Amino acid sequence: MILYFLCLILFCVGLYGVLRKRNIVKMIIGLGIMEYAMNLFFVLMGYRFHGRAPIDAKDQNILNMVDPLPQALVLTSIVIGLGVTALVISIAIRIYEKYGTFDITKIKRLKG
Amino acid sequence: MINNPETGMTLIVKTITRLTVGLILLFGIYIILHGHLSPGGGFAGGVIVALSFVHLMLAFGKDVAVSRVSKNLASNLESIGAMMFLLVALLGFLRGSFFLNILAKGSPFNLFSAGTIPLSNIAIGIKVGVGLFAIFLALVVLERSK
């Protein structure tokens, strides 16, 4: 119970970073932290006390395996996080090239 | 390996890289191939392969790595990898449904054992490896041309 809550606190630190910071790279870092907290939260769900890694051994028949489904989904979600982060970083690089700054409040050429 | 001093890092890094790049690439291929036996699979192995190219580029400067894998070759190889994975999926159509694992299952603990899973692992490994290296090439090429 405490672990889940700590994980959500980490999620909120990332959310704070995204909503409050003015520097684009800080927002990307906040987004990255939110992705980490999200993945950890899902894997925490699948843990079993004194369980074993979900890989069959040749000789004995392992019964108390940890839940493999969250691990499969979080593998997908880690690579999704990499894809999104790489895309947002390349947008930030092009913005820096065009605007000359990382400060979101100065990047205001859009009207309205 | 042309080691003209001005591109890439110092000589020490270059000599160490010359030793380790092959090992990293080999380790990545091992992870891809043994995806269904040991931990790690197409994704982890592909990223390791990409890192070996990135390692090569960081140490020896842009032109060495680009001479090996140019940018449009990278994106073509990536689409080929993606096509392969889709074909492995479509293979399942031959006998019933979409992603059916139709190849022989074999006995569990040896290398050629899990039907189409090793093929999918190889296809994903190629795609992820070359794709991420193409991202890195695009990022670095932008830097040069400014």
Place this chain on the structure above:
Amino acid sequence: MNSATIIPLFVIIPLAAAFLISLVGKFIKRSSETIIFISSLALLSFSLYARFLLNSSAGKIMIYKIGGWTPPFGICMVLDGLSCFMLITVNLIAFFVAVYSLPYMEQYTDKPKFFTLFSLMVCGMNGLIITGDLFNLFVFLEIASIASYALVAFGTEAEELEASFKYAIMGSVASTFIFIGIAFLYSFTSTLNMADMARVLSNKQNEWVIPFVGVLFLMGFGLKSALVPFHAWLPDAHPSAPASISAMLSGVLIKTLGIYSLIRIFFNIIGATQGYLTVLMFLGAISMIVGVVLALSQWDLKRLLAYHSISQIGYVILGIGLGTPLGILGGLFHLFNHSVFKSLLFLNSGAVDYATGTRDLKETGGLGKLMPVTAKTNLVASMSIAGIPPFNGFFSKAIIIIACLQKGNFGYAICAVIGSILTLASFMKVQKFAFLGEIKDKFKNIKEAPFAMLFSMVCLAIICIFGGLLLIPSLRFFLDDAVAVILKGTGYAGVVLEAAAK
């Protein structure tokens, strides 16, 4: 090969097209255009064919078990009334936008990359509509979102990059909220299949988990569908995208990613209690008013259209939030009409931009004489968005207003009427400043848009005119099946599991 094998085609065709275009796009001249044309035409015809297959199938539902695994263990694809309705809407607009963007994309470099991303976005939307699995819905939501982030920034100008950055950051935050919601649901029900989850949730009582997860999904999908508290990204993202992409974004993307997912989760999985419905109706009413009021002061044509998208989405959400059969019918019908005339409006603004190079209403004037077809299609679209009788917009808005009156909340009915009046006012402004009045001298020699652009604009205008026919009894099945699926609510689980057991 039973009739259900048509379902995976909706994902395989756009994927194969995307991989092919990125492979051969550079070498063979014009190959990317032919591939994208063939694939979007095939998708449109398959979605219409699937509609008739659905009529003949038992219980109006078709299940496709991927990899041969029965649903709770593997992923299953579900094609029922609602998803078929969305499929036809998506592929119809995607086909016309693909035809439109063949000449329009000449302005941009690197056409093959555009068509690869376009085909991947269509693949993401199709995959999201037909999937029967919650995590799969998240993965395809990511595909469509990442493709649209890159497409918004396709022109690599300063404004587009900034708009795309804001859109990408807010979109990713929404995705993390959705993923946390999925994690909660998985831990509570230990299954990911939507039908299985609905069954487990209905007989497992809880006190705080479902409301909390409902709020998380409302925030996540509300942001994707630009409901009012989360609409900040839409007025920036849509105007700066290429015209064909803002047509897709406004016409279809915010509906499938946002509204369809909201309907699926709130009606079919969690079970729509009165609390959720009142929240939805309230949000819809606010979006209606805020969108229209903000739109009145705009002079940039595409930004004005983007604000109108927010208000029209408010109509759809209000209609569906009513919960009564007539209200849901009105909401879904307005969803179809809005995707038709809003994408037509964006295509018109793209034609004006293509010919004159500017979108500012102050500068364009009197284009009606030089661009007759665009002027007429814009007139048709403006009339139908404002809800003038013969056009399709009128029927759906009227149904929503009648449903509001029947249910007795007059406040929302009055909001709907005020909203449509203000919409009419702002589109009169568009018509006057863009197409009537005298022509500016620097636009003397502009010529009409190329044929392919005109073809898709005229076809969409025809659909706008004859859209009202969908309500006549013989064609009503198209909407009624979708309404029946929503009204069944968590009965969706029983139908899917029983059909999958066969």
Place this chain on the structure above:
Amino acid sequence: MELHILLIFMIFAAIVAIEVKDLLSSVIAVGAVGFALCLAFLVLKAPDLAITQLVVEILCLIILIRATINKDLPLVIEGRWVFNALSTLGFIAVFLLFSWLALRELPRFGEPIMEVVKKYLQEGVSKTGAVNIVTAVILDFRAYDTLGEATVLFTSVIGIMAILRKPGRKKKE
């Protein structure tokens, strides 16, 4: 018990990553959070994830450092304005409160209800032949997810190349 320590370390490193002035040190702090996450996966008996997280983390760091290395590292002036601060903190407080209430009703940590997964564990090896059950789930039971996954990566590569190309628009005649 070691998970609690890891998580507290991650929260502290994340706060450092957000609050520190210099860009490069905040990137390093995020790297620390990522590696602590990799350790957490090992403790949670998820070797697949540990490898993938470690390697993806390295690539993310390289790209992040590439983006921030020679840019002007301005003195980052603190946050936007007061209303934004209050609304963010208020939202976070409400979010945490309701999540505490909802978390109490979930199955306790360490005792997951594993109805669907029982079949994967029993028949994983026999039905798919793969010894690593996680790979069996990824590439056979739920292979459609992995197709979506490969497409996500493919989309982001094509998207990045589309964004980073030099002449965005052909100049009008």
